[in-house]
Amino acid sequence: MMEATSVAAEGQTFNQRFDEYGQWREVFVKELQAFAQWLAERGLGSSAALERLARLQEQAFDDKITVAFVAEYSRGKSELINALFFSSYGRRIMPASAGRTTMCPTELTWDAARPPSVQLLPIETRKLSASLADWRLKGSSWLTVPIDARSADDVAKAVQRVTETTQVSQEEARRLGFWNDEDPADNPPLTPAGLVEVPRWRHAVINFPHPLLKKGLVILDTPGLNAIGAEPELTVSLLPQAQAVLFILGADTGVTRSDRQIWQEHLLRHIDAVGLRLIVLNKIDTLWDALTSKEEQAEQIRRQRHGVAQTLGVPVNHVLAVSAQKALVGKITRDAALVRASAIRQLESVLVDSLLGQRHLILHQSLLTGLAEISAEAQRLLGMRLRDLTEQSQEIAGLQGKNASARRSIRARLARERKEFDACVNKVLGLRAAQNKLLNQAFHELGGKTIKRELAELAAQLQGKMLTLGFQKPYLKTFARLQEVLEGSQDIAGQIQRMLAESYVSLNTEFGFSLAAPATLDLSAFKADLQKIAESNRHMFSVGNAFKMSSGEFADRLVAAIAMRLRAVFEAAANEMELWSKASTAQLDIQLKERRHNFVVRSETIERIQQADLDLGTRLRELDDRLIDVRQDQLQLQRRSEALAQTVHDAGRALQAAAQAHSDPA
Known part of the structure; x- marks a missing residue:
């Protein structure tokens, strides 16, 4: 029987730190939910602000961290996965015995909406042009093998299918x-x-309720050179987007020709990608023998690490030496000395501290920016409420001792202001129509049809042709045109921003609003992503890849894989533009709503006073109470915002301190 609580036997270095990070995210999500509820209860959250908070909650809660393991056959890759993640189950989960190894790319993840299972995509699907992302939507095309997650033996037996x-x-x-x-x-x-x-299989997805997978970890196990090179989506999408890539070599073999080929063709091009890239020199136990001292063994390992670093052109502190097999045995038998000798703890520390620190840095920036914008919008609204309540209080105080003529004068002034407000609404409607027209123009260009059109033209040029040295030209032209689309969307956002800024100045001057000029939308990150995709896959269209590209199926799969990456970039850009547009006008929407409500309240108050149905002193006391409430809301908003930001800062400092402690494993 396999119990989730048995994970405590792991020794905690990796599991505990990852679990702590997962717990922090869960707590922070609850705090965000409470903040969103507080804003909604006080009418301080526009639809755009609440949507932004919902996205921040989703980002914090669903933040996936993918760790990819890449190696040629027989480097101990699957054994390393077992040692890092599955030793608490008392046996190997990933197949790692001689002659039985992972034959297809395999993802280990957890989706609570699906039962524990191993899903297998037949290798024959490679002959079709659909990408893996497309096949994921076609569940009936996969063979599903259910597993009993409570039984280690049953899990291992089901996972064994990936060796077929x-x-x-x-x-x-x-x-x-x-x-x-x-x-x-x-x-x-x-x-x-x-x-x-x-x-037998093209791809496998293991849905398994391991505690770390539940916390958002995704493990990608890739097979050897032939399988990697034949599956464009691995090198175009999955590997470049992994937050950590571990390239495993054998201490008994060193850097072989096929190792170097994997590194140069599939990993080196993505070395500047966001994420952690480590070289793991495995099987150091092959250097252990009774005729050499521990000092001599350590010197041999040091020389090998430096040699690998020099051969692959990476800093030596990016090369770590371990024995995955001894680590697994030591953990299962609780042999602390063997675990120490395996050096697995050092790898765990570097991996978890650097990886989580890096992930939190990205999350940190997004969370703080979003919170600051939402808080600023709410503070502006509270400031407007404070001003309106003060004006109402002064207006009511001015009626004390006055005759009916003075009250009629106020009613006439309210009527004029209402007429001016109606003119303001008409002006806003015209502004909104012009904004939507520009937005729709940008969304049309950022839509899937643009990518489909551009890549269809590129695919047509690939059909039935051998590549030449000049064939990269149409490929790069395709990306140049796509860059122009993003630049065009950036220009449209600039037009919208200038139009809103000018209109807000006018509305503030004419109608007394407190609108701030909207921030400028910056799509440069998406342009950079597009450039990375273009450069990192440029070699696929070189003469060196001519033979593969002569296969129509491979060319189709390559184009489909690139299309998937491009769709993700363009969809993200469109979503960012939509959210920016909503946020830019949210303050206007909510201030219009407040102004409309203010007119209703003032009109009702004057009417009741006119009919002697409301005592002036009573109304003044009500307004004073509301002024106190608004000032308290201002303080509460500041405290809540600062507390949320402090939570993010504290987690970031703790992770960065841990990462710095392991920054130089050399």
Whole structure:
């Protein structure tokens, strides 16, 4: 029987820190919810502000952290996953025995909406152009193997399915991307029947309620060079977007030709991507023997780390040496000395502290920016309420001892102000129409049809053609046109911002609003993302990749994978623009609502006073009470905002301090 509480046996270095980060996110989400409820109860939250808070809650709660493990076969990659995450279950979960290894890219994650299972996508789907993202939406195309999450044996048995292979003809292997006539040295051996053994599955998703997976960890286990190179979505999308990539080498083999090829073709291009990139020199136990002292062994490992760092062109503190097998055995048998000798704790510390510190830095900036904008909007509204209540109090106080003529004069003034307000509303409606027209123009350009049109043209040029040295030109032109789309959207946002700023000055002057000029929308991050995608995949369209690209299926899969990345960028840009637009006009909407309510209250008050139905002193006391309430709300808003910001700061400082403590594992 496998109990979730048994995770306590792990030794805590990785699990406890990750769990603490997950707990912080859960607590912070609850605090955000309480803040949103408080704003709503006091009428301080515009629809845009509440939507922004909901997105911040979702971002904090659903923040996924993907750790990808990349290696050639027989480097101990699956054993390392077992040692890091699954030792508490008393046995191997990922297949790591001789001759039985992961044959297809495998994701370990947890989705509470689905039962525990292993989902397997048949390798034959590679012959179709749909991307993995498209196949994820077609559940019936996957083989689903249910698992009993309470039984380690049942989980391991189900996961064993990722090792399955099938035999196909050379032609079929060529179409699937496992046979290369131009580089026969990397081709798998033929069976006696002249067939080629290939993975049975294209992709696997293991939905498993491991405590760390529940907290948002996603583990990506990738197979060797052939499988990586044949699946564009891995190198175009999954690996570049992973928050941490561990490239595993063998201490017994060093950096082999295929290791170097994986590094240069699939990882080096993304070394500047957001995330942690570590080299793990595994199997250091092969250097242990009775004839060498511990000092000599340590010196051998030091030399190997420096040699690997020099060969791959990375800082030596990015190369860590471990023994995954000894770490797993030591953890299961509770042999503390063996665990220490395996050096797994150092890797755990560097991984969790650097990774979580980095993730929190990104979350930190987003949370603080969003909170500051929401708080500023609410404070402006409270300031407007304070001003209106003060004016009402002065207006009512001025009626004391006055005759009916004075009251009629106030009613006439209210009527004039109401007429002016109606003119203001008409002006705002015209402003909104002009804004929506510009927005729709931007959304049209940022929509999926633009990407589909551009990549369809690129795909058409790939069909039936061998690549030439000049073929990168249309590829780069495609991205240049897409950059122009983002720049055009940036220009439209600038037009909207200038139009709103000018209109707000006019509304403040003519009608007494307290509108602040909207912030400028900055889409430069999305332009940078687009540039990274273009540069990191440029080599796919070079003459060196001509043979692969001559396969229509591979070219289609490559274009589909790039399209998926581009859709994500453009959708994010459109969402950011929509939220910015809503936030830019939210203050106007809520101040219009307040002004309208103010007219109703003032009119009713004057009417009741006119009919002797309301005592002036009573009304003045009511207004004084409301003024006190508003001032208290101002203080409460400031305290709540500062408390939320402090929570974010405190978590960030703790994570950064831990990361700095492990910044140089050399």
